[in-house]
Amino acid sequence: MESPELSFTLAYVAFSLCFIFTPNEFRAAGLTVQNLFSSWLGSEEIGFIQYHLRRTSCTVLVHSVLPLGYYVGMCFAAPDKNLTSIFQASDGWRAFLLLSVCLHLSSWLLVMYWSCWCWHNHPISRTLQAFVRPSFPRWGAVAVSVNTEFRRIDKFATGVPGARVIVTDSWVMKATTYHVHMVLQSECHVTVTESRQHQLSPESASPIQMLTLRVHSINPAVRSFNISLNSTDYADLRLKLYAPLRNSPNVVIRQTISELFLDTFRAQVELNQPYTLPSGQEVELCIGCMQVPADAKLVRLCQAAGMGNESECQLCSCRPMWCLMCLGRWFASRQDQQRPETWLSTRVTCPTCRAKFCILDICAIR
Numbered sequence: 001m002e003s004p005e006l007s008f009t010l011a012y013v014a015f016s017l018c019f020i021f022t023p024n025e026f027r028a029a030g031l032t033v034q035n036l037f038s039s040w041l042g043s044e045e046i047g048f049i050q051y052h053l054r055r056t057s058c059t060v061l062v063h064s065v066l067p068l069g070y071y072v073g074m075c076f077a078a079p080d081k082n083l084t085s086i087f088q089a090s091d092g093w094r095a096f097l098l099l100s101v102c103l104h105l106s107s108w109l110l111v112m113y114w115s116c117w118c119w120h121n122h123p124i125s126r127t128l129q130a131f132v133r134p135s136f137p138r139w140g141a142v143a144v145s146v147n148t149e150f151r152r153i154d155k156f157a158t159g160v161p162g163a164r165v166i167v168t169d170s171w172v173m174k175a176t177t178y179h180v181h182m183v184l185q186s187e188c189h190v191t192v193t194e195s196r197q198h199q200l201s202p203e204s205a206s207p208i209q210m211l212t213l214r215v216h217s218i219n220p221a222v223r224s225f226n227i228s229l230n231s232t233d234y235a236d237l238r239l240k241l242y243a244p245l246r247n248s249p250n251v252v253i254r255q256t257i258s259e260l261f262l263d264t265f266r267a268q269v270e271l272n273q274p275y276t277l278p279s280g281q282e283v284e285l286c287i288g289c290m291q292v293p294a295d296a297k298l299v300r301l302c303q304a305a306g307m308g309n310e311s312e313c314q315l316c317s318c319r320p321m322w323c324l325m326c327l328g329r330w331f332a333s334r335q336d337q338q339r340p341e342t343w344l345s346t347r348v349t350c351p352t353c354r355a356k357f358c359i360l361d362i363c364a365i366r
Contacts, residue, residue: 008077009070016066020177022162033059034161048150049128049143052180053119057111059177064107067100124180130221131184146171146182156240158233165227167240172215174227181225183217188224189244190215195231195251208232211251235259239291257340258332265328268344268359275299275363281319283365288326288351295365296324298350302360312347314355320365321352327362 018026026032034041037058044051071093075083082088086097114122120139128139128146136142149155149168156167164175172190173182194212209231216224229237238245275297277283283293298316322330334348347358 003078005074005078005081008073012070012073016070019066020063022160027161032161033062037062045151046147048147049124049180050147052175053114053122053124056124056178056180057114057122060107061104061111064104067096068104071097071100127180127182127222130219146173154240156233156236158229158236159227163228165229165237167237172227172241172243174215174225181215181223183215183219183222183225185241185243187219187222188215188217189246190241192245192247192251193226194248258329261332261340261343262325262328264344265331265359266324269296269324269362269364272360272363273299273301274366275320276366277320283320286323286326287321288330289323292323292325294320294322296320296322296327297363297365298355298357298361299363300357300361301363302358313357313361316350316353316355316357316361318350318352324362324364327351331359 019031022032034055041054041058042051071083081093083093086094119125125139128142131142132139136145149170152168157164159165162177166173166175170185171182172185172188173180191214192211193214196210211229211231211234213227213229214224215227286292286294297320298318300313300315302313330351331348332343335343335346344359347356349356
């Protein structure tokens with residue numbers, strides 16, 4: 001039969017590892033530093049830099065107290081060892097207690113040093129100081145710029161809390177457990193260095209491909225860093241990343257089913273009859289992405305293509321409001337995800353007026 005001491009040790013080690021590396025179950029239960037101390041940490045959306053200054057400091061303090069917590073727990077799990085009395089405990093346990101107390105006190109001294117002069121000595125602040133220039137005379141001005149861009153809804157953000165990847169208009173950032181790496185897009189280039197295939201994933205029933213990207217900084221005061229990214233997020237990253245992006249020759253990025261469908265979707269639409277805009281009509285930005293002009297129009301053409309009078313497609317009177325890629329993503333999102341072989345032959349509703357259409361009714365604007 002296992003002793004209470006061994007059972008507690010195994011349980012505490014498992015809890016500590018899960019608390020530090022935070023699996024999905026712990027995040028769902030709220031057992032994270034961010035959730036437990038949310039009232040003191042504040043809002044990441046309002047003050048990104050200030051939030052992570054406090055978060056990393058709080059994380060250091062909480063993680064450093066785990067060995068001391070183990071000692072306190074052993075006082076109750078193994079009362080026969082007399083750990084509640086320092087003088088009666090064995091030399092090994094006294095040494096462990098001394099090291100645990102010193103570790104926790106050292107973390108307090110470190111955080112106090114970081115917080116001096118309005119967090120001037122914190123590693124994140126020192127990173128920001130590398131971007132001080134005439135337009136940003138102090139690291140606080142750089143922090144304001146980062147905070148402002150992070151509040152924008154068009155930023156790219158992905159990854160777990162311990163390795164989040166964030167790309168804004170000017171910055172590439174990686175928020176880890178104890179630090180936030182950052183570099184200006186104008187001062188870096190990104191290289192896809194490795195890809196790893198995982199057959200099992202808790203988030204997806206299908207295999208996933210994880211990419212490793214190296215963010216190289218041309219600023220000697222800023223360290224380069226690696227980011228890990230799911231290949232399904234790679235296309236969104238490319239849309240937001242203006243820095244040069246290169247692939248290593250030996251890395252093959254696997255396209256998702258949706259990306260493969262978009263290529264086929266575009267090729268099929270190119271075969272359809274083009275649509276000519278009426279004289280004087282102007283094309284506005286696509287209301288889906290707000291980045292490119294609307295270049296697609298729904299026109300009922302499937303009967304002319306020989307599909308018969310029984311076609312369920314309907315007339316769409318909407319003016320051109322969507323680009324071809326956004327319309328393709330809408331088309332794919334309305335399909336049976338388990339039967340991709342049927343996607344091209346089905347009908348969906350117009351995202352604006354809900355009139356039914358098929359792929360033969362989509363015309364590229366000329």
